Amino acid sequence: MRLLIHHQTEYRYTEPQARVVQLLRLTPASHIGQNVVHWRIDVDCDARLKHATDGFGNVTSMLYLAGPVERIGLRVTGEVLTEDRAGVVSGAIETLPPMVFTRTTELTTPEESLLALAAEHDRASGDELSRVHAINSAVHAMIRCTEERSTEVRPVSEVIAAGRGCSMDMAHVLIAAARAAGFAARFVTGYIYRDDPGHGHRQAPHFWAEIDVPGFSWIGFDPANDMCPSDRYVRVAKGLDFRDAAPISGARVGGGHEVLNIGVDVSLSQGQLQS
Structure with a gap:
């Protein structure tokens, strides 16, 4: 199958945060039966992303944001070819x-x-x-x-x-x-x-x-x-x-509470639908 992934995550804070650091495990790797055609992570605010691989072999991205932070929006988009x-x-x-x-x-x-x-x-x-x-x-x-x-x-x-x-x-x-x-x-x-x-x-x-x-x-x-x-x-x-494998984990410096909204859409590519 040729699958299209759209994964949106939004954090809202009841009080501005002085600093936010998040570890993202949102990037798949290619192997037999799974070929990642393209993949990207977008952040809708001023942030730094540092990519690495953890001890389990997962692709990771460290997200750093300096305050004041009231909201964070993450968008993951990608296309993957899969076999059963x-x-x-x-x-x-x-x-x-x-x-x-x-x-x-x-x-x-x-x-x-x-x-x-x-x-x-x-x-x-x-x-x-x-x-x-x-x-x-x-x-x-x-x-x-x-x-x-x-x-x-x-x-x-x-x-x-x-x-x-x-x-x-x-x-x-x-x-x-x-x-x-x-x-x-x-x-x-x-x-x-x-x-x-x-x-x-x-x-x-x-x-x-x-x-x-x-x-x-x-x-x-x-x-x-x-x-x-x-x-x-x-x-x-x-x-x-x-x-060990959570899509998003991290820490924040600041008071108040956070509200999390997640939306995932997995669909077939238009080319596969037409065929």
Whole structure:
């Protein structure tokens, strides 16, 4: 598919800020099955952008703004060619060994029901790939997916207690279950194209997990949709959990509160629509 991405983010502050520094993980990289044709980040105020690569291999941009800052508008636009590889990740930059992604974090600590799920799908229950598919489907059945993104980042125990959550929450639950079952697993941020009439294209970034399956290496699994990522997905950043791969994170110097508005539109290019 030839996908067009438009991602707008606006911050408004109730009081002027003396300084704002933000870390942006908003730029995807090309690899087998994903070719970035063009990509740009625009800021609608006087700011400095410094590009780099973090320890996970993510493309990052540091945004620096000197005060007084009352509003920040970010616009990301890009075009990406994708192929359906059944979730298999090949040719991507790997800066860390899979063993790093077996480490439990505050957000992905498994609780009793996930330990039971991992035990149910142990090595005696089938081959490695079938086990991971079964765990992904079990998480999909366990947590009701909500269209709205959670306003706070919650640990797995709270998500399971609520029985519902957004794609970010469900990715954390899958990661916790997969690690408990002995797999390396990591969090992934990106975008998804939807063409169902009842959904609409206006949405938030999408989140899923990648699991290191022996014999296959890294494969993506999306518990929110109970499937492996296809050519409708654009993969952007990865980490141990959301905090390592968040599209935007940072700090500000100043009082008051911030109000955040996010809008994402993923569509097909006109050329593909005509064909």
